[in-house]
Amino acid sequence: QGQLVESGGGSVQAGGSLRLSCAASVSIFEINIMGWYRQAPGAERELVADMTSDGRTNYADFVKGRFTISRDITKNTVFLQMNNLDPGDTAVYHCNVQTDFNSYWGQGTQVTVSS
Numbered sequence: 001q002g003q004l005v006e007s008g009g010g011s012v013q014a015g016g017s018l019r020l021s022c023a024a025s026v027s028i029f030e031i032n033i034m035g036w037y038r039q040a041p042g043a044e045r046e047l048v049a050d051m052t053s054d055g056r057t058n059y060a061d062f063v064k065g066r067f068t069i070s071r072d073i074t075k076n077t078v079f080l081q082m083n084n085l086d087p088g089d090t091a092v093y094h095c096n097v098q099t100d101f102n103s104y105w106g107q108g109t110q111v112t113v114s115s
Contacts (some may be wrong), residue, residue: 002026002104004095009109012085016113020080022095022106030099034071034078038091038111045094049080062088085113 008020020036035050035058049059049069057069068081078095090113095106 002102004097004104004106006093006095006106006109008080009093009111011112011114014086014113014115016085017081017083018085018111019082020093020095020109020111021077022079023075023077024095024097024104026076026097026099026104028073028076031076031097032100033096033098035096035098036069036078036080036093037096038089038093039108040091043091048093050096051078082111085111087113087115089113 003025005023012018031053033050033052036048037045038048039045047060048063049067051057051069051071066084071078092108093111094108097104
């Protein structure tokens with residue numbers, strides 16, 4: 001209970017795409033928000049995008065029009081499709097799941113974008 005398993009990070013050139021996945025072992029009935037954060041070296045962790053249980057999405061300004069968050073309810077999985085990646089997107093990306101009483105974090109997956 002409460003385990004998040006991320007996958008899909010890697011290294012790409014600027015302009016490329018990656019798709020991150022996060023499978024959550026949290027009861028779908030308990031989840032309020034599923035989302036993605038990132039943390040670059042020397043920087044604080046910041047919100048990238050999240051989605052409420054009723055499907056409302058929220059994006060950071062720096063990813064609008066480039067990244068898309070989605071989910072597969074049947075697999076309790078949230079995705080982050082990242083297009084037109086920029087070197088500034090280089091960071092460790094963490095999945096987050098929030099319930100009424102807990103906030104769960106994944107171990108993080110590295111995304112590296114070269115120019």
